[in-house]
Amino acid sequence: MICTALNTQRIVIVALCGALALPAIASAEPTREDLKRSVELRETWQYLTRDIAWPAAWMPDGKSFSYRKTVEGGFAFETVDVATLNKAPAFDQQRLAEALSTELGEPVTALRLPFEEFAYDDTGQAITFAIHYEGWRCTITDYQCAQQIDHRRPRGFGVVRDLSVPADNRPRVSPDGAWAAFVQDNNLVLRKSGEASIIPLSEDGSEGNFYDPETISWSPDSRHLMIYRVKPGYPRHVLRVEAAPEDQLQPKLNSQLYPKPGDAVDLEQPVLFDVSARSHEDIDRGLFPNPYQLSDPHWRSDSKSVAFDYVKRGFGQARIISVDAQSGATHAAVTENAKTFVYADRRFSHDVGNLGQEIIWASERDGWNHLYLIDGKTGRVKNQITKGDWVVRDVVKVDDDKRQIWFAASGMNPGEDPYFRHYYRIDFDGRHLTALTPARADHVVRFSPDMTLYVDTYSRVDLPTISELHRASDSSLIATITKGDISRLTAAGFRPPEVFKAKGRDGKTDILGLVVRPQNYDPTARYPVIENIYAGPHDSFVPKDFWPFGYHSGGDKVIGMQALANLGFIVVQIDGMGTANRSKAFQDVAWKNLQDSGFPDRILWHRALADKDSSYDISRVGIYGASAGGQSTLNALLFHGDFYKVGVAMAGCYDNRMDKISWNEQWLGWPVNDSYAAASGVDNAARLQGDLFMIVGEQDSNVDPASTMQVVDALIKADKDFDLLVVPGGEHTVGRSSGPIDYVTRRMSEFFIEKLQ
Structure with missing residues (x-):
């Protein structure tokens, strides 16, 4: 039975009486001093190692x-x-x-x-x-x-040039020093070295179809050059009112070039020029008809051909287009097709000898990210270099002379965390695979310039960082350089987070996460649960290395979770399906399905932990996240409100039609269709269950802050209650200090205390 219910400072404490055979609910009321210690934990502990x-x-x-x-x-x-x-x-x-x-x-x-x-x-x-x-x-x-x-003209998310800023039109001098090429009145011109007269090479340039000087690329023999003629895309601008600027009383209006999904991008037409003949030819677009983006032209070392990368709008195809310098004829040196998406940001290619004959290419065509040797003349696979149920994470070095590749991969070692990075060497023909980093940990290796030595820096969340110097020839240890000492940190109360895994929605794939408990954790008590979520398909996010404090650019990591846990919660972080660094099928879950956010896997993970741990109270589960994590937080309450009861959503891209073109077309495709609406917090606002607190920076330049206000509008129309904090002048990080306690962190902590305890 319930004996007392005490309401003090908006925090309800319930005491259970009688002979109920249930764990006690953790009921120590966090005070303002507890909040202060929580927020300051990072600063207090960070310098103890x-x-x-x-x-x-x-x-x-x-x-x-x-x-x-x-x-x-x-x-x-x-x-x-x-x-x-x-x-x-x-x-x-x-x-x-x-x-x-x-x-x-x-x-x-x-x-x-x-x-x-x-x-x-x-x-x-x-x-x-x-x-x-x-x-x-x-x-x-x-x-x-x-x-x-950077003196180059800015481009909105890389695809729409900011025409209010002049292009970098410095003369591009030919390799032999005889000529300088630049743009005058939107056309390409030449000037002979030491002379003032101008030789026009084109006459078809105009303000609406101009030659871009920043794309001028000379052939090594100085006989040809390639440049892009550009039809500008749609210059969408996001406008933001700065209500309380620090340098004046009256508000300001700020403008940002900000292409959104579906907007017209700059259309780039490669044009090949023969300098001596003063002739030029538009390159036939048959092999790249609908570009999202072209890379800048790159000449082969023999001057016989020039190449550029092509990503098709919608991200279903990527190619290397090779252009013959004499005829202008094109062929696809490599073609990568995908039923879902080609992950453009993870593409890797290497032109062996810079001759276009052979290309090292990363592909997920067999279901895992691997390296292939491609015939650059035919586009056919000569041989698959790496193979197996594991992923190549990074290529460090390709040695054309030795025909060897040094690379990082994860998932190769059975029984180990599949996200741990290890380093390897392999021959172009796939033989002599050599492991360089045997320790069961996450590794970052830096090779000497001549590749004869390397420094291996490795750790786990429960293993302080070790740094070692090795010989690259046989990976033998030369010396241990540093070995982390956390004795003072441990004495202060730090305990590494627990690693927990459970099966995902398919019943066979391991889903991994971390568990952070209060310092005064009582296994006989019952604790509400808070999930720290970031489910962006572009990476995995659960920490694998030791450093728990985060980085200037990387957030608070484990220590932020510990600070929240110390207020009376168990805080967890999980990588569900739809994220990167596992199989292609694992990541494909997110394709045109961003509302999923791996929730079926996450909820199974929570339930599996609750089955093993009676202190883990999944009747009281909260969730928080920022940016894409903010969107996932809102979606937890929209689509899984029967499980998640409380959410703090910060700087969320709640409707992907409102967010940046690059990230959203990568995962939801083009043209904009119903998959955007299906993931929209605006279109689904009426489904809200539970307690929602949204926080947004008024001057967010990463995610249009209007996205938050459109959710607010939809929630009001649906007669839904919620909390909202707009931080004047706040950026995407939505944080401002307010005395000794960070205001936003305090407000988030108090919200969870009120709603979950």
Whole structure:
């Protein structure tokens, strides 16, 4: 029986009395101090580890490599001399921090430099890295830093040029130095070296069908060039009102070029020019009739042909188109067809010897992502290089002379987590497959420039990072470089998340996830469950490496889940079907079916864990996510409201017709059809069950914030109750600090406490 029901500060606590043979409901009421400790957990714990290393960066001469590692108070960048194994600071972190502080206009401290990895430039005298997705270059001799500016004309999601910005029309000099090509009055022109006179090469260019100087590509022998003539696509702009700008009282109106699904994209016509004959020819479009995107032209080293990549609108086909330099005739060097989609962002090709005779090509045609050797003249498969029920994740190096490939793959080792990355070497003919990373963990390998050595950095969620130097010839260990120490972190209360797997909807495929419990977890109590969801088809998302704190660009990972769990929940994260890095069939579940989000697998996973764990209360399940995870969160309450009771959806792309063209046409195809409506939170708003809290940044430049407001409008029309927080000035990350507790995080935590506890 229920003995008391106490309502304090909107948090209801129910005490069970009598002799019921049920686990007690966890009922300690989280206080404001608990919330504060929860939000600050990342900062409190992050600097307790030692010698957790990041992947290495090699000096151009291969004599040393560098990496970041955890030290007292933050992070240090260290360099190892390969010959002596002596260690020294990679650079003067204090001077670099001062230089960045000046350029960024905000304080940067030496032990908290705002990047995790860097690369050396060709001289070894400067490093490059990214801060908030922007490229930077800093010298490590005189410590001068500058943002790397891309001078090319911006393109909305890569397919519609921003014509309000001038193109980069610097003269493109021919390899022999005799000519400079550029565009004048929308037409291609030449200028002989040392002369001022202009020689027109085209006359058919116009404002609505112009030659793009950024696509000029010279043949190595300087006899031909290729350029694209462009018919502009539809310049859709998203308008956002900035209600409370920091530099003025009155609101601002911001505009962003933002193509959406179904919009007309730039139509690029390749044109081949014979410089000496002053002639040109439009390349026949028969092999690329309906392009979503063409890559820039690429000449073969013998100047006999030029090639470009073609992705068909709707993503059902990808090709390499080869063009004969003399005749302009085309043939498909490679053709990849798919009944569902070709995953464009994961395409890989390598032109052996840069001659067009043989091409290394990644394909999922046998149901798994593998490498093939293609005859570049006929497009036929000469042989399949890799084969098996596992996936090639990345190609590191192709050695044309030795006819060998170094690559990363996952799923090859029976009984191991199928997402763990390992590294291998194989011959072009598929023989001599050699494993380089035997440890049962997730690996990131960085090879020396001459491929004779490599640094293997590996870990698991329960194995602190280990970094080792190996010989590439036989993978023998030269030295252990770092071994992570988490003793202080463990003493502070950290426990690695639990790995749990259950069978998916087909009854045979393993679905993997992580379980994070409160620090004061009581196995005799009953805890509400919260799922952290991101189900975007473009990747897998459950962490496999150790570092639990996330990255500047990667969110909070496990520590964010731990902070929420400490408020009295069991928090989990799952990779269901429809995500990447497994079989083609596994990912194909998402095709024209984004509302699925792997929920049939996720719910089975929850039920399987509840069957094994009496503290796991699946009568009280919440869910949260951002971006595509926000869409999945809403869809949980729309399509599975009998299971998920509470959702916090942040910055969601709730209607894929409102979101960016690139991501959505990849998974829902073209033309826009009923599959877009089927996944729409607007069209399905009347199905809402449970408690929904939506959060959106007013200035979200990734997902049109109007998508959130259209769901709001539909929910109101359907007479559905919900909560909404609009963050003025907020971007896609929808977070602003409010005193010692991040406002958005606090509001999300309080919502779950109120609705689930």
